[in-house]
Amino acid sequence: MRKYNVAVVGATGLVGTEMISTLEKRNFPVKELSLLASERSMGKELNFRGKEYPVKVLNEDSFKGVEIGLFSAGGSISERFAPIAVKDGCIVIDNTSAFRMEPDIPLVVPEVNPEDIGVLGTGRIIANPNCSTIQMVVALKPIHDAVGIKRIVVSTYQAVSGTGKDAVEELAGQTRALLALKEPEIKVYPHRIAFNCLPHIDVFLDNGYTKEEMKMVNETKKILKDSSIAVTATTVRVPVFYGHSESVNIETERKITPDEVREILSRAPGVTVIDNPGLSEYPLASDAAGKDNTFVGRIREDESIPNGINMWIVADNIRKGAALNAVQIAEILIKGE
Ligand code: L14
Numbered sequence: 245m246r247k248y249n250v251a252v253v254g255a256t257g258l259v260g261t262e263m264i265s266t267l268e269k270r271n272f273p274v275k276e277l278s279l280l281a282s283e284r285s286m287g288k289e290l291n292f293r294g295k296e297y298p299v300k301v302l303n304e305d306s307f308k309g310v311e312i313g314l315f316s317a318g319g320s321i322s323e324r325f326a327p328i329a330v331k332d333g334c335i336v337i338d339n340t341s342a343f344r345m346e347p348d349i350p351l352v353v354p355e356v357n358p359e360d361i362g363v364l365g366t367g368r369i370i371a372n373p374n375c376s377t378i379q380m381v382v383a384l385k386p387i388h389d390a391v392g393i394k395r396i397v398v399s400t401y402q403a404v405s406g407t408g409k410d411a412v413e414e415l416a417g418q419t420r421a422l423l424a425l426k427e428p429e430i431k432v433y434p435h436r437i438a439f440n441c442l443p444h445i446d447v448f449l450d451n452g453y454t455k456e457e458m459k460m461v462n463e464t465k466k467i468l469k470d471s472s473i474a475v476t477a478t479t480v481r482v483p484v485f486y487g488h489s490e491s492v493n494i495e496t497e498r499k500i501t502p503d504e505v506r507e508i509l510s511r512a513p514g515v516t517v518i519d520n521p522g523l524s525e526y527p528l529a530s531d532a533a534g535k536d537n538t539f540v541g542r543i544r545e546d547e548s549i550p551n552g553i554n555m556w557i558v559a560d561n562i563r564k565g566a567a568l569n570a571v572q573i574a575e576i577l578i579k580g581e
Contacts (some may be wrong), residue, residue: 246581247275250574251310251334253325254317255279255299256288258405258412259339262567263314264292270571273578280306281317307332311364312577314570315339330367335577337370337570341455344371344463351466353378354572355514356385361573363580370573375565376400376456376479376488377463382538382564383557384494386512387505388468391551392497395474398460401482401489402445403529404437406561411437415483433481442481454479487529488561496551502543505553509540514564519543527558535560536568 250267254260260281267274277292280302289296300306302321307313307329315322316339326336326343343349350360351371361370373381376398384393404411411432418428418438428436435442445456453461460477482489510517518527519541527539538559546552559565 245273246578247273248311248578249276249278249309250274251278251280251307251313251329253280253302253306253313253315253321255290256281256285257316258408258562259316259566260314261290262562263316263570264290266563266567266571268293270575272571272574276309278306278310304328307334310334312337312574314567314574316566316570326369330369333367335364335368335370337372337573339372339566339570341374341459342371343369344373344459345466346371351463352573353381353385353467353569354576355382355512356467357469358576361576364577370577372566372570372573373463373467374456374459375406375559375561376402376477376490377460377467378565378569379488379538379557379559379561380460380490380492381464381467382514382559383509383512383540383555384464384492385468386508386515387494387496387500387553388470388473390504390508391500393468393473393494394497394551395495396464396476397493398475398477399491400445400460400477400479401441401484401491401529402456402479403484403486403488403561404481405486406445406488406565407432412485415485419483437481438483440483443478445479445481453477484529486533486560486562487558488565489527489529490557491554492557493546493552493554495546495549496553499551500553502545502553505543505555509543514538515540517541517543527556529558532558532560534563536563538564 319340319342322342421428456479457477526541542556
C-alpha cells in the first residue's frame, strides 16, 4: 500500500495533537510526518506511533515533498501558507474559516458530501467546515434526503476547547478562582466564562449576527447544496470543556414523525441515537467527549407548526468537529489511488 508524506500545521494545538492521534488511531498510511508550528513551540517533541517527532518552525519551504497538509493554526496562517503548500503540490485540508465559502473550494463532511472530495491529484485546498456546522449536517442530511428541510433554527452551547488551550485554562482558572472567592482573571473572552453563558462566538458582523452564526448559515447551505434552506443561528459559549451541544428546530416539506426520524437516524452514518427520556437518557457533552460519532436525542414534534421537529445534537468539537473530519477527508482522498 502506498504511503503519504503528511504535514500537520498547528501541530501543538488542541486540534493539531488530536489530528496526530487520529492519524495514528486510524492507521493512516503515513510515510513521513512533518509537525509544524510557530517559533513558540520550538524544541517541543510530539509522539506518533511510539516515536518522538521534533516540532519544526513553519516556513515557506515546509511543504517540499509534502502530499497532504492538515492545517489548524488559525485563518491568517492558512491564508499565508496554504497557497505556498498548494504550489508545492500539496493537498491542503484546511480547518479554518479562511477558504470555506470560496466557490471553487470543496467544503466537506464525509458522511454528507464525500463526492466533493475528488482524487488526490495536484495541489489544492479542501475546507473542513466549522465544528458546529459539521455535527448539525451529519444529523440533518438523512432527514433532508427523506422529507426535505425548509428551515432550520439552531442555538448552540459550545465548549471552550473550540477556542484552544488558552480558553480551556481560562475556564479552569476562573472556576478555581471563584470557588476560592478570588477575582477571576479575564483574558480570552470579553467576559467571564465560568458560571456564565456568552452569546458571542467569533466577531460581530454588520447584520448583528456573529461570524460563527453566519458560518452555520452559509456553510450548511453549501454542504447540503441547497441555498433555498432558510437557516438562522444563535451561537453561545458555555462553561463546558469538550463537546458542543445544539438545540435544533427544523421545518420540513413533508411530514415526518419523531419515530421516523429516530429510525432514519439510527441507520445514518456517523450518528448514534440516544433518546430514552423516561430513563433520563439523551446526548450529553460529557459522554460525547472522546467519541467519534454525533449523538442525537430529544427528538420530538414541534407542535407549533404542521411539519416541525425538535432535537438535541451533540458531538466532540475537537474530534468530529475538526481533527476526525479532516482525517476522514484524507482517507477518502487516497481511496481513489
Ligand atoms: O473553525 O470555538 O470557524 O472559538 C472559530 C471559532 C472554530 C471554533 C472555526 C471557537 C471556529 C472557534
